[in-house]
Amino acid sequence: MYALQRWWERYGIQSVLVGVALGTALFVRQTQGGVLLETYQLLTRPFHGKPTQQDRLINAQTQELQQRLIELESRNQRLEELLGFVSAKKVKGVTAPVIGRSADHWWQQVILGRGSQDGIRVGSIVLSPGGLVGRVSSVTSDASQVLLLSDPSSRVGVTISRSRYMGFMRGKSANRAVMEFFEKVPDVRRGDVVSTSPFSQLFPAGIPIGRIESVDLNKSPAPEAIIELSAPINYLEWATVYPNSANLGDPQLTAPSAPIPASAPSPEATP
Template structure:
């Protein structure tokens, strides 16, 4: 009894031998094609066609697999390059925005003769009862308690605590903040008070004074803290009640406190006064 594997091996060898003989004989044009050769050709041709198609199919599958592997590797590499390009693009955009902000600071400080120190905001008070920020400049940078803090758009607040390398700033939107101010056009005086919200109030403006919506509020300089003429905000709403001596005026601050990242700290000690 021959084993199954041996039969398969013998059959495969016989098949290859027959194919070889047929191919060899058919390649010789001088030899005539007799009936036996025609029988061989008739028998082996289907097998040859099947073998040829199998070889072509296997080759196509291998080529496709090889191309797919290369495509996957190339895709991974392209994704890495795209990620690096996006990172570089984001850095460039961030540097451009920072450059714009610094240019505003340079133009702003160039218009006045006072001395400022630039600082970055490193923390914000998460509590809803206080409106303060922390900056990365302190006593070693000549920052003093009571120093005003500004940006090119206007007043930010006042230094209330100073450490060696850091300081805390009370924003003008805090309910404990007060800035002596006036209406830029009419020169009506009042006090800008924070209310722990995004907007502030302009209080102590007499009911008889003419104050209009849209007018600009600036610092008066009379509190000896903030220099005169710094922008604070714009009047949003004016309410006059006949039974009240003063008007109810709400203002929109010129500074967007949610977006500022750098500030300027006034270092002139003559105009510095601590909060009591």
């Protein structure tokens, strides 16, 4: 008993301190750094940029519009063959400043300065002028963390807009990604536009991603191509967050759909 008391006098405070520190660290880890993320957002608030650097983004935006056009043209061609009811709805996005990058070197992430208070949820889609950027992986009330497309762990189903050949894409750091095709001999060449495919579970179909930079058809087990991402991921300052819904394919270009007359027969009603 006396020995215990003496040990406590000598090491008591130290062990309590270590225990408290360990407990805090574990808590932070379990809550995925929610407290830290919020503090970071608060501390960096005076340094958040204002949307004034439009000039730099105009170039990327023109590129995005061109890619959207190609995507729409080839999709339109297919839709003309099919007769069906297509609803086009304008989806409103949340514009958020990029306030930080990944806290280590192995993950390609950014931190956005808007959170669940502005309607951002885990799984929301993040776009920027230029195309798809990534997906929200965790969110607190005023900040959210985005896993970028360029992270090796993010995989997306993609398609070549011109020839509709499918494949999947995984990130390769910086602003490059590798696309693996499902077919053995895909119709693909340098400069082709790549967008998300209808098979993608995490992203809506038809969002522009980038261009094919080089093709390696002899690669086994499947042919591969290097994609140059069109969104300026390395100097991203602003991004727009959309809820993950199927009719997001072209959020800016779709016109509000004309109201359907009540007397018109709906597709379900026809025998």
